[in-house]
Amino acid sequence: MTEEENLIRKIKDELKNADLQSKVFELLSDQKWHCRTHEGKPIGSDQYAGSGGIKGLKRGNKNRSGLVIETKKEYCEVCQKKTSWDRWLGERQEANAPSNIPSILVEKILQVYSYTDVIEQRQREKHELVIDQKC
Numbered sequence: 820m821t822e823e824e825n826l827i828r829k830i831k832d833e834l835k836n837a838d839l840q841s842k843v844f845e846l847l848s849d850q851k852w853h854c855r856t857h858e859g860k861p862i863g864s865d866q867y868a869g870s871g872g873i874k875g876l877k878r879g880n881k882n883r884s885g886l887v888i889e890t891k892k893e894y895c896e897v898c899q900k901k902t903s904w905d906r907w908l909g910e911r912q913e914a915n916a917p918s919n920i921p922s923i924l925v926e927k928i929l930q931v932y933s934y935t936d937v938i939e940q941r942q943r944e945k946h947e948l949v950i951d952q953k954c
């Protein structure tokens with residue numbers, strides 16, 4: 820069994836109590852693009868893209884990590900209109916349910932980011948100054 824088959828089996832096992840999500844994953848497990856309208860709707864009507872479906876799979880929860888799923892809008896020949904498509908990239912990501920991140924940590928992350936931003940801006944200005952002098 821390949822590593823990928825192992826991963827798919829593991830995820831299926833984790834989803835065995837989540838009826839809709841396991842069906843959605845069954846569809847996405849081939850890592851191809853799937854149209855939400857003509858492929859997703861028969862599985863979960865309007866719930867297919869919601870937290871009981873794709874959104875929930877992406878996000879994960881306390882007991883299971885999320886899935887890396889990308890979404891695009893493209894013309895569907897079956898539906899004969901522009902629809903949303905989803906594709907699983909065969910990878911997992913850390914569950915990012917809001918309750919998993921303590922608010923103090925979020926604040927810290929934001930602080931670090933804005934700080935870096937300031938430094939980068941200064942560096943850029945400095946760099947530009949050097950170029951100006953050469954001219």
Ligand SMILES: [Zn+2]
Binds near residue numbers: 854855896899902
């Ligand atoms: Zn379609």
